Amino acid sequence: LLGFGLSGVIRVELMSSGTWLSSESLYNMVVTSHAIMMVFFLVMPLFLGALGNMLTPLMLQMKDMVFPRLNNLSMLMVYLSLGLFCYSMCKEGPQAGWTYYPPLSSSVFSGDISVDLSILSLHLLGISSILNSLNILSTVIFSILMNSIKLEQLSLFIWSLCVTSVLIIFTVPVLAAALGML
Structure with a gap:
């Protein structure tokens, strides 16, 4: 719901630029x-965690x-990461301006641990997605070997889950770094 709410805020701001959110830093x-919430908390846990683990x-x-x-x-890591992500918004938030990555942020020194919690949250979500991907790939490979299923069958x-799992294993560290520096 938070991701959909942020999507609504973005749409309202794009309809009338600068009237609803006062600064570009706040918009960024x-x-x-929104990108972090939708990619890491909705798409990956829903597609890989729920549907993948149930239907595979x-x-x-x-x-x-x-x-x-x-x-x-892996689902426990998603809930823990969501808690860390929400807790990092307490007090003054990550204080990072337009990025989570501390060397690129607007302030050189962050007084509290909000930036660290948000970065740890991203890392936990990445680990959770990689664990789910490994589980799906090992299940498919085990099923192919034990039941002598041909790849055409x-x-x-299942093919989309396997391709997505391979892509996630190779790209999640890069995606987390890119979203951290967005």
Whole structure:
């Protein structure tokens, strides 16, 4: 809901530029927060965590994922990261102006730990997504080896999960760094 609310704020600001949000720095902060909320808290946990972990065993005719407790651990990291992200907004917020990355931020020194908490939140979300991706890939590979399934017999959803998982494993560190410096 917070991500959709930030999307509404961005749309209102784009309709009448400069009348609702007074500064460009505040607008840039809203855009960065919206990107982090939607990518890391909505798309990745929903597509990989919920749908991927629920539908992958069903489509491969397996009882469960190869590492079922890894799902619990990765979802726990999402909730912990959301708590850290919300806690970093307390007091004065990250105090970073237009970026989370401290050397590029407007202030040289941040008095509290908000910047550190927001960066830790991004790292936990990245780790959670990588763990989910590894679990999905290992489940698909295990199912192919044990049930002697041919690659042509896999459904398009399983293929999309595998391609997305490989891309996430290779690009999440870069994406987290890019969003941190956005």
